[in-house]
Amino acid sequence: MLSSGKMNRIYDSVEPRVIDDDMLKLAVGEQGPQEEAGQLAKQEGILFKDVLSLQLDFQNILRIDNLWQFESLQKLQLDNNIIERIEGLENLTQLVWLDLSFNNIKVIEGLDTLVNLEDLSLFNNRISKIDSLDTLVKLQVLSLGNNQIDNMMNIIYLRQFKCLRTLSLSGNPITQAEDYKMFICAHLPDLMYLDFRRIDDHMKDLAEMKYQYTIDELKHREHLRQAQLQEEQAQIMKLEEYKMAFVENLNGSFLFDSMYAEDMEGNKLSCLPIVGELLEVYKDKFVIICLNIFEYGLKQHEKRKLELDTFTECVQEAIQENQEQGKLRIARFEEKHLLNLSAIREESELLAIEKKIVECSEDITELFNVLMTLELQLVEQLEFFADKDTIVNAVGASHDMHLLKIDNREDELVTRINSWCTHLVDKIHKDEVMRNRKRVKEINQYIDHLQSELDNLECGDMD
């Protein structure tokens, strides 16, 4: 393997190459299973999407291409080539191990989709800035030695990788800085190995003391950012919840303001002396009503949720019970079936065999019937009772309340609720139909399997 690689290099040293199908086939064939398994593999052929590991070193590759088929690839070696750009790796989402050392890469890019990446080597390239790694949250090992990184700020960028344990930056201009090691130790406290050496605790303590203030400040800033992010998230969640309850933007004066924003006449009126005061009073009252509706809406939402939960629970219970019964039947059948099969195998007389086989197939048909009956029963049960009235009731109650409201908004609310309701009912029905089809398919498949097994047996015996 190695010798062939070297030969290739010598042979191809003049001409830069692009990864093509032939090269891939060759590599896969060479690196695939060996010996007995290898014979099988050759016999069957290996599909690119089943390959887990691929080695393409010393191939004088200039451009990465044609790798999109390797969906389940976990380890890819592209070292010792002349690659200039990281590209064509978007599809390899399962990749854990990527080696791009000894190439001519200038910029880190094109790695955004490789979220499972844990080990990344970019040793001996021409990189000057650590960047575009944000999505690689699982990163543990990062090798960036022999590059052109010269700014300490790159280290701070690495703070976001919580799993990072090993880092190598040797041979970069940055290492010339006098407190290079201290700086890294202080800013990446979880790091275990730096430039192939273990960081001892003493060093860590020293570094921590030295950079305490800057680190604290950094931490504070990061903390603030985190808090802000969380708050935003919470806000969005809340809005989402209100939307589910159809009362978003009702806990304030939004509606009132929006009402008057388009109302030119009203605005004009408000210029009149007394109207202004009246308007204020009106607004206050309006807001209070809005708040009432808001709260009421939330309460109704809770109610709906509860209702829906009990509903799904009941349906699940029914399905579960049915499933258990089915499993029981199958288990019972299998027990008997196994006995039957072994009896057939041992039987020597042809007539008796035939008789037994007939019995068996009768059993199978019976099982089919039983299972189908169970399924039909369940369908019937579910169909008859999935009436939407109860769910709609909750909506109806809140409707009355809404009459007090500006038509526009009310219409919106009601239509949304109704659409939600119909949607829900549709979904339940659809789910049920899907489930039913799946189950029928499963049963048929199982029966087919049994039948074919029996047939095989028959054939074997006939022979």
Place this chain on the structure above:
Amino acid sequence: MEVLREKVEEEEAAEREEAAERAERMEKTRPVEVQKEETILTQEMLRDLEKKLSEIKIPIPAGTPVITEDTIDVSNLPLSYKTNTPKEEHLLQVADNFSRQYSHLCPDRVPLFLHPLNECEVPFVSTTIRPTLMPYPDLYNWDGCANFVSDFLTKVPLPDPLKPPSHLYSSTTVLKQQKGNCFDFSTLLCSMLLGAGYDAYCVNGYGSQALCNMDLTREVCPLTVKPKETVKTKEKAQPKKYTIKPPRDLTSRFEQQQEIKKQKEAKAQKEKQQREEEERLLEAEKAKPDPLHGLRVHCWVLVLSGKREVPESFFIDPFTGRSYSSQDDHFLGIESLWNHRNYWINMQDCWNCCKDLVFDLGDPVRWEYMLLGTDKPQLSLMEEEDEGLNDDDDIEDLGKETEDKSFDMPSSWVEQITISPEAFETRCPNGKKVLQYRRARLEKWAPYLNSNGLVCRLTTYEDLECTKILEVKEWYQNREDTLELKHINNSSGLHTDYFRPGHPQALRVHVYKTMQPENDRIMEFYETARVDGLIKREETPRTMTEYYQGRPDFLSYRHINFGPRVKKLTSASTESNPRPMTKITERFSRNPAKPADEDVAERVFLIADERIQLRYHCRDDYITASKREFLQRSEVDSKGNKIIMTSDMCISFEVEPMEHTKKLLYQYETMMHLKNEEKLSKHQAWESELEVLEILKLREEEEEAHTLNISIYDTKRNEKSKEYREAMERVMHEEHLRQVEAQLDYLAPFLAQLPPGEKLTRMQAVHLKDECLSDFKQRLIDKANLIQARFEKENQELQKQQQWYQENQVTLTPEDEDLYLSYCSQAMFRIRILEQRLNRHKELAPLKYLALEEKLYKDPRLAEFLKVLA
């Protein structure tokens, strides 16, 4: 009704009479107290009364005491046991008076049990009770106390079963003798219960024959009673709003009804038969009627509700330590009851045993008290029956409160009850007790009494005569192998050993018929103590089943079938010729990290058939599970090449067919993996077999050795710690001696000569020093002289002997010569030693002298004076 009314009236009359008399008595008692003031007026009245009362004869309780007085060493008892205090004398007078009144009022009733003899004296029953709280946590609750008393004492029957005993010994004596009658038992128990805060009373009454003779042969042994299974009232879940309707039931109602009817009839028939059988058995078991029924005197303990959160009053039989409800059939009547505060006489009718008795001791109609204690139990108002008597009561109460607080029960004459820790641990007399129950026999031993740690044995019999043993249960304590209980079932021949946590092999339960390997056997383990998480291993001659829990590989079950052992030509031992395995079944619980289609639920290695079956877990919403079956046949195709893998070597059913699993490569790899696994499983099974052998060997060794553990806190038994402690004590003692010696003051005799309390002057100090030194010098010289004198004396003696020998040498017998020679050698030895000592003394004396001088210069008392001098 009429009769009852009359009775009530009678009682009322008696009550009134007595009230009047009591008032008189009160007057009488007061003068007794103020006798020193000599109020003659009342004295006369008193005499008059006494005269009248003394005319009434009281029958004296008589009987031969079982514990004769000469068996008790009276001399060691404290004074309070032998003499009565004036207060006690007074109390006795009161009691006598009370007794006379009682026999006057109720001439048809048995005389009161008020003041039996103790070891030396005549005390009052109540003062025999000495409330004591025991320093053992086991004795804090009533059941612990009752069991202890019943275990600790041996029962002695009453001298006359129809009369109370004439003697009532103190608990001190009873505890020392470890035997007593029911009164002794009750007194001790009552003292302990009162000490523990219960509202307890000694009861003098009548019990059934079984109760009085401590005959438990008709009782079911409490240890054999299985705890009632708590009936699980499974709360039927509220039918939810959307619960689907069950499919329509199409079976015939009529048929169902007929079926139920039939079943009911059959059941009734069966039940009837059973009942008849039971009745027959009961009839056989019934005891002969007792001719003395209702007359047998017994003494037991009553615990009233209220204190210590006792919800309901109950009796405790002190012989057995069991509690009975106050309605129990064994208790036939109550004469009186008492505790350390007071004495009450039952005024209620006992025609229906004790079932109708009301234990409201504050009710003077039902319970006649002797003393008006300050702590008389609350009179419950709802029980008030006689409206007419109310006034009288009130007056009485008033009288009592105003006049009669003056006298209360003197404190007990009995010493505090003490039980030594050794006695507490040994419990039963000689550490052994045997109880006979109905179809059961219970033997108890003190811990460490038996060398194998046996503390309790319960033998259950099939028949009433106790000849056919049904099962034997043996409890052990302090075993090193943590064996706790051994259960031998005679009918099934099963032995079950239970172990506490801590066995070297983490064994919990071991069920077996024989200790031979490859037999029916169940071993349960403390799975958390084992690395492999094994819970249980079941064995039959041909199979072994193991259950696991909490393993990282999710294995939960392994079943191994063994084939018959192949006979090898070279007859090897069992270890080297294991039974061939024909089938290994392994089950795994669901591994949530894997999809159901790849998570094996069961794999079966059919070793004989060279087949491997896999069954996968079922997906959540599916009813069928994937299956795979591999045939491991190494065949050769027509060209002679080995077939690696063909599609018919793997039969699989997949719930959702996937592409990659159809590949031969995948199947080949899976099969290779499984082959490897098969090897491992075989190895595991083999190791399990070895482990069984090892455990059996270990168990046999343990049984043989049956060593007992001794806690390091057990200072008496733990030899090691005892030695250590003694050594420590010795060292301490020596250290102490040395210190005392070191503290000997060489200046003391000289300082004593000086006038005390004055400061030393320089002159005195110098003088002191000189004196001390000269004294020491003298001592040294004296010593030298002494040695010298002895030396010379020995020398002279020797010379004399030699002279004598020279003179009589011719006439000496060989014995005399021997004697002389031995004397000579001894004398020479002595002389030599003396010489050495003298030389040594001469050498050391100046040094010693100098040392003392230096010491004197450094002595804090003299230093400042002598420094100047130096």
